[in-house]
Amino acid sequence: MKLIMAEVFNSWQGEGGSVEGSAFGRRQIFVRFAGCDLNCVWCDSKEFIDASKVLRWRYEVEPFTGKFEYKPNPASLGEVVDAILRLDTGDIHSISYTGGEPTLQVRPLKALMERMHELGFSNFLETHGGLPELIKEVAHLTDYASIDIKDETAKATEDWKALVLREVESIRILKEAGAETYAKLVVTKDTKIENVRWYASLLKGLAPLVIQPREPIDISQPKLMEFYREAALIMGRKNVGLSFQVHKYLNVL
Ligand SMILES: C[S@@+](CC[C@H](N)C(=O)[O-])C[C@H]1O[C@@H](n2cnc3c(N)ncnc32)[C@H](O)[C@@H]1O
Ligand SMILES: Nc1nc2[nH]cc(C(=O)O)c2c(=O)[nH]1
């Protein structure tokens, strides 16, 4: 079983805020898959979007040392499991599968999630959720899920409304399978309030929402709070929160 990897490292989960299902501030081992089918204008992992250009992957030798070793792609499942296990600091809340888009490599992702369960770890899936048919394959192995709702201003794909509906379908699948699931909406200064209302109406009664300003932040505080209020009025005041990419302020991975 082969995987196109980007990196494996140990850090704190820096996103998700305080809504139910969030792992913010929890220690995780991050497994970043190479390759994505979307192209968000603000993506902070752009160098990993084209998997064919990710010729090698890196794994931390020791957490927070900035020391890495490199291996050629594709990686074997055993190599990735070894890289994860050597980063097990004994205080790991869950393994985060991110990217790129982890669900695109659904067979190796599934095998890795199964292996991590066997080894006693919980699985945290970080995904755009745009491919519900692939989400179905791993939903039963997912303990926690953070699903992005791609705003129009992300310009992730041509038919962004159809993408949003597929993302919501993925949330439904994950919830039905018993995964603790929340939605994450990255907002920009150009995000439209009517779009925020639409996302909120789709998520109402389904999953909580975190509103995460795009980094670097240029959205005004009044606008951010307007999005928050409108979403909370639709979804309920306990079901909305803010999320910031705190790891970027701490200068950690
Ligand atoms: C790089 S993505 C990988 C997982 C998956 N492809 C997705 O988009 O959800 C991981 C998370 O980082 C967030 N992110 C990436 N670039 C960002 C930026 N410039 N500002 C805020 N959040 C960002 C994404 O929205 C997503 O929630
Ligand atoms: N510390 C930390 N937290 C994160 N939460 C989501 C991340 C991601 O890139 O998926 C991420 C990341 O790259 N680092």
Ligand code: SF4
């Ligand atoms: S879906 Fe995720 S990895 Fe893909 S371009 Fe958007 S933010 Fe980047």
Ligand SMILES: [Mg+2]
């Ligand atoms: Mg990141």
